[in-house]
Amino acid sequence: MKTATTLRAALVATALSTAVPALATPVDGSGVAWDIVEGLTTEIGPRPAGSTAEDRARDWSAAKLTALGFRNVRVEEFKTLAWQRGPERASLTAPYAQPLAITALGFSVPTPKGGLKAELVYFPTLAALEAAPEGSLAGKVAFIDHAMRAAQDGSGYGPYGNVRREGPTIASRKGAAGVVIRSAGTDGHRNPHTGVTTFAKDVKPIPAGAVSNPDADLIARTAARGKPMAIDLTLMGKPFPDATSGNVIADLPGRDPSLPIIVLACHLDSWDLGTGAVDDASGCAIVSAAALAAQAGGQTLRTIRVLWSGNEEMALSGGGGEHYAKLHGAEPHAIAMESDFGADRVWQVNFSHAPENKALADKVNAVLWPMGVVPHKGRAEGGADVEAIIAAQKLAVIDLGQDGTHYFDLHHTPDDTLDKVDPAALQQNVDVWTAVLKVIANEAGPIGKFEAAQ
Amino acid sequence: MKTATTLRAALVATALSTAVPALATPVDGSGVAWDIVEGLTTEIGPRPAGSTAEDRARDWSAAKLTALGFRNVRVEEFKTLAWQRGPERASLTAPYAQPLAITALGFSVPTPKGGLKAELVYFPTLAALEAAPEGSLAGKVAFIDHAMRAAQDGSGYGPYGNVRREGPTIASRKGAAGVVIRSAGTDGHRNPHTGVTTFAKDVKPIPAGAVSNPDADLIARTAARGKPMAIDLTLMGKPFPDATSGNVIADLPGRDPSLPIIVLACHLDSWDLGTGAVDDASGCAIVSAAALAAQAGGQTLRTIRVLWSGNEEMALSGGGGEHYAKLHGAEPHAIAMESDFGADRVWQVNFSHAPENKALADKVNAVLWPMGVVPHKGRAEGGADVEAIIAAQKLAVIDLGQDGTHYFDLHHTPDDTLDKVDPAALQQNVDVWTAVLKVIANEAGPIGKFEAAQ
Numbered sequence: 001m002k003t004a005t006t007l008r009a010a011l012v013a014t015a016l017s018t019a020v021p022a023l024a025t026p027v028d029g030s031g032v033a034w035d036i037v038e039g040l041t042t043e044i045g046p047r048p049a050g051s052t053a054e055d056r057a058r059d060w061s062a063a064k065l066t067a068l069g070f071r072n073v074r075v076e077e078f079k080t081l082a083w084q085r086g087p088e089r090a091s092l093t094a095p096y097a098q099p100l101a102i103t104a105l106g107f108s109v110p111t112p113k114g115g116l117k118a119e120l121v122y123f124p125t126l127a128a129l130e131a132a133p134e135g136s137l138a139g140k141v142a143f144i145d146h147a148m149r150a151a152q153d154g155s156g157y158g159p160y161g162n163v164r165r166e167g168p169t170i171a172s173r174k175g176a177a178g179v180v181i182r183s184a185g186t187d188g189h190r191n192p193h194t195g196v197t198t199f200a201k202d203v204k205p206i207p208a209g210a211v212s213n214p215d216a217d218l219i220a221r222t223a224a225r226g227k228p229m230a231i232d233l234t235l236m237g238k239p240f241p242d243a244t245s246g247n248v249i250a251d252l253p254g255r256d257p258s259l260p261i262i263v264l265a266c267h268l269d270s271w272d273l274g275t276g277a278v279d280d281a282s283g284c285a286i287v288s289a290a291a292l293a294a295q296a297g298g299q300t301l302r303t304i305r306v307l308w309s310g311n312e313e314m315a316l317s318g319g320g321g322e323h324y325a326k327l328h329g330a331e332p333h334a335i336a337m338e339s340d341f342g343a344d345r346v347w348q349v350n351f352s353h354a355p356e357n358k359a360l361a362d363k364v365n366a367v368l369w370p371m372g373v374v375p376h377k378g379r380a381e382g383g384a385d386v387e388a389i390i391a392a393q394k395l396a397v398i399d400l401g402q403d404g405t406h407y408f409d410l411h412h413t414p415d416d417t418l419d420k421v422d423p424a425a426l427q428q429n430v431d432v433w434t435a436v437l438k439v440i441a442n443e444a445g446p447i448g449k450f451e452a453a454q
Numbered sequence: 455m456k457t458a459t460t461l462r463a464a465l466v467a468t469a470l471s472t473a474v475p476a477l478a479t480p481v482d483g484s485g486v487a488w489d490i491v492e493g494l495t496t497e498i499g500p501r502p503a504g505s506t507a508e509d510r511a512r513d514w515s516a517a518k519l520t521a522l523g524f525r526n527v528r529v530e531e532f533k534t535l536a537w538q539r540g541p542e543r544a545s546l547t548a549p550y551a552q553p554l555a556i557t558a559l560g561f562s563v564p565t566p567k568g569g570l571k572a573e574l575v576y577f578p579t580l581a582a583l584e585a586a587p588e589g590s591l592a593g594k595v596a597f598i599d600h601a602m603r604a605a606q607d608g609s610g611y612g613p614y615g616n617v618r619r620e621g622p623t624i625a626s627r628k629g630a631a632g633v634v635i636r637s638a639g640t641d642g643h644r645n646p647h648t649g650v651t652t653f654a655k656d657v658k659p660i661p662a663g664a665v666s667n668p669d670a671d672l673i674a675r676t677a678a679r680g681k682p683m684a685i686d687l688t689l690m691g692k693p694f695p696d697a698t699s700g701n702v703i704a705d706l707p708g709r710d711p712s713l714p715i716i717v718l719a720c721h722l723d724s725w726d727l728g729t730g731a732v733d734d735a736s737g738c739a740i741v742s743a744a745a746l747a748a749q750a751g752g753q754t755l756r757t758i759r760v761l762w763s764g765n766e767e768m769a770l771s772g773g774g775g776e777h778y779a780k781l782h783g784a785e786p787h788a789i790a791m792e793s794d795f796g797a798d799r800v801w802q803v804n805f806s807h808a809p810e811n812k813a814l815a816d817k818v819n820a821v822l823w824p825m826g827v828v829p830h831k832g833r834a835e836g837g838a839d840v841e842a843i844i845a846a847q848k849l850a851v852i853d854l855g856q857d858g859t860h861y862f863d864l865h866h867t868p869d870d871t872l873d874k875v876d877p878a879a880l881q882q883n884v885d886v887w888t889a890v891l892k893v894i895a896n897e898a899g900p901i902g903k904f905e906a907a908q
Contacts, residue, residue, distance in 0.1 A: 042675045045552040053551070097507070098499040098729075101868060189643050190728070190868035214871035218729075221496045221872075274644070275552075275672075414555060414644035417668035418675075 032068060032292060033430050034423050036285035037343075039064065040268075041275040041418045048272040049311035049319070050082030050243025057268050061248040061284075061308050068292060070250035070306070076327055077246035078310070081317040083107050083196070085272055086236025090180070090209065093117070094230035096222065101212040102180065103273065104237040105164060106196035106314050108208040111235050116141065116178050116207060120231040122223035126163050129170050138175035141231050142167075145220055150186040153348075154341060154404035160184050164195055164210065172203040178233055179208045182216035187409035190214055194271055195412045196314055207235045245269065245310035247320045249328075252291050254303040254441065260334035261303040262441050264291060264433075265385035267312030267320065267340060274416030278407065282421055282429075283339035284308045290433030300441035302334065309385040312340070325388035334447040335440055336395045338383035339429070341402045342410070343421045346432040348401035349373050352380040354448025357396065360440065364398065367435045371428075376401060379452060394449035398440070400432055486522060486746060487884050488877050490739035491797075493518065494722075495729040495872045502726040503765035503773070504536030504697025511722050515702040515738075515762050522746060524704035524760070530781055531700035532764070535771040537561050537650070539726055540690025544634070544663065547571070548684035550676065555666040556634065557727065558691040559618060560650035560768055562662040565689050570595065570632050570661060574685040576677035580617050583624050592629035595685050596621075599674055604640040607802075608795060608858035614638050618649055618664065626657040632687055633662045636670035641863035644668055648725055649866045650768055661689045699723065699764035701774045703782075706745050708757040708895065714788035715757040716895050718745060718887075719839035721766030721774065721794060728870030732861065736875055736883075737793035738762045744887030754895035756788065763839040766794070779842030788901040789894055790849045792837035793883070795856045796864070797875045800886040802855040803827050806834040808902025811850065814894065818852065821889045825882075830855060833906065848903035852894070854886055 040047075040057065047057040058075050066073045083106045090102040119140045123129040129144055144167045148160035164184045171179035183193035192212045199205040211219070222229055248268060254261070266283030270276020284306070291304045309320030349368050351361045365375050380397035382390050390397055410416045440447075494501075494511065501511040512529050520527045537560045544556040573594045577583040583598055598621045602614035618638045625633035637647035646666045653659040665673065676683060702722060708715070720737030724730020738760070745758040763774030803822050805815045819829050834851040836844050844851055864870045894901075 038675070042672060042679075043550050045550065045672075096497050096499065188869075188871075188873050190645060190871070191643065214869070214873050217873055218496060218499075218871070221492070225496075415642075415668070417642075417644070417672070419642050419668050419671055 033285035033289035040281040065250040078323040082243035095227040101190040103192040104235040115234040120229040141178040142171040168208040191413040248308040260332035265307040265338040268308040278342040282343035293434040294437035321385040336386040344403040348376040350380040350399040487739035487743035494735040519704040536697035549681040555644040557646040558689040574683040595632040596625040622662040645867040702762040714786035719761040719792040722762040732796040736797035747888040748891035775839040790840040798857040802830040804834040804853040807850040
């Protein structure tokens, strides 16, 4: 599956040849997390799945992980369906001329040449759109408003994210020529939030975009005046098949290589609008710095593997997590964890484990209580980058829940940049992850499968 | 000077014909300020000087002031040099490919067709650029960093704003083919701050843009790595002469029309990137709502005039303030005031008056102390919309100083939208202005000239 460029082949060859003999001890975790976020955002920047920037990011990551003392650094490429942004702009043209800050949703199809000029029909909610008669939007553009509010656990992203995920299909079913939504985001800046949408197989894909919250407010105020609205919409992004993405994988081998390993995931790709600082360079930084810091008192018993996944953001047809499970599903894993919710402080822990591992969970909780991290009663789920390996091996999972109150201010926007990362909060993540890893990666007893009612 | 469209002619005719006989009492000030900001931002939006939107804004404003009970509502148009934005984008191309969030400065000239591709040279300060040898930037683009920090009184805009005002001339003098500055702004969003620059007569105007603070941080981090930087810069905005702008003027006549009047100014034009909510729809809203509220206990003794000025933002060759002084310099004025610093709360007052009006100043201070507004010892200056009439008549001036801590988060950016206006803070402005107007517009004694040492 590897389709390396000469450059990468050279880099990885260097990585493999130097990693094993030359490095006695991995560097400790201190400062590592910041360096990773700073480096990825400065030297790579936006790295959308399937792009040459994501390719450069894999080279950068392999070199970085090697330099940090990780072993078995591998780039594992795969083909995927991706999506590429094109020129985009929109204006209200009636009843008042107003430019709109808009961005296309991933897997939007392009508007016609010269733009889509159409009546804009306001729906206050997804339910209101669903209630519209079939065919009633023929030739029109639907606008879907909603009211996402910040929540510490990020739980608003489920219901309000559905406006983005399902709205375009519903609009198309009603005959709409295009759809515009209020961004699934909690900020008040003129930076719309992108993210993938999906079209059901039985509907025609249509151009789909999101406006910023201030622009959505403007549309809502305009709609309230009761005069017909019209939009001039240009969104030229489109899907492209057979793009190359890839995972970067690296190990810190344990004292007993025969024991099932701990896998820590994040994703290396980012949306194109920002530089992917909180989504998800921070996740890669946290898991990798913690894996290193867990070795500070001596090599852990179990191998810790980091998976910097490719194509998490556009993984409609299988992303890095799925590719990882395909290639590594036969290797025994003990516990999966993922960091993909920004860089704010960890405040809760959720451990889904086999009944016989209650004592292990108690040990984890015991180290976290003094750090202000409280146990949560729920199902740990990992995330997109580990869900396939979790499902394949029925893995125990630990979620370290971050404060997500401000995450959806930045998520999938141009504002996802380094200045939004608080170094102290980032280090708190590393410290919490390190504490957990010191317990679980040194667990000698068996770690059972988690056989939850699905 | 009036070059009205048929539509405006009709509107103003209606205004004039209905205003005088039909309206017994002006509406009170309550809710008026919000309605003005909401209306201008929703029904007009961006209204750059010389644009058709600014023209529509004059119609809107004349109709609004008439409906509110103002008399002698007049649109006074004038010709001016203006500037119109074009397509704009930029990327770092070396040592790392990174898109940049950029916007042109007003009076930038266009880049060559196909963009300006050049070495980017980092200067940490304006002083560092000034120290560069003559000709040393030939064919290159200068980047000027700086470190604007928020200040309650907005005083950072002087020195840091100079990077925008003077940087391009200095760069051109050194031979630069273009110049990019860190935005003169205190936020951390990917929304660059525009604003006019000027070129000295003896230098060649060059393309000039500003990047957002996160982008400036990125350039600074990249520069710190010590590798040569290159930029691909497209800024197609350009000046256009003989644009039509105009003032909207309206009076609330006093009981004694022979007394010199109180003039309250704001500006109706805005930058094109946002909808001009805090800069300066709020100012027009505050002065007009307060002028109305000052009549609540009965008509004031002196006439209060509001001046919604045209072309404040691009007034290199004379804006609305200058045109007002030209047309109305022969009418006796007593005191000038201006609101053009956002919509946050008033916290200080500064009254520059003739020595014989100390008792009047004491009365003003006495009504403001209980409102939490403290006297400031300094020179009241008014602002761009009243400086010409102040100079012409040596007017007394009262500045009601707003809290500007967050003003430069929004100033001249796409984020200058209605949601940034706190209705309670807006109303506090109206209340403070009303209290002042009730004193000064009912002052029966002479209000002297302010003959300061210039």
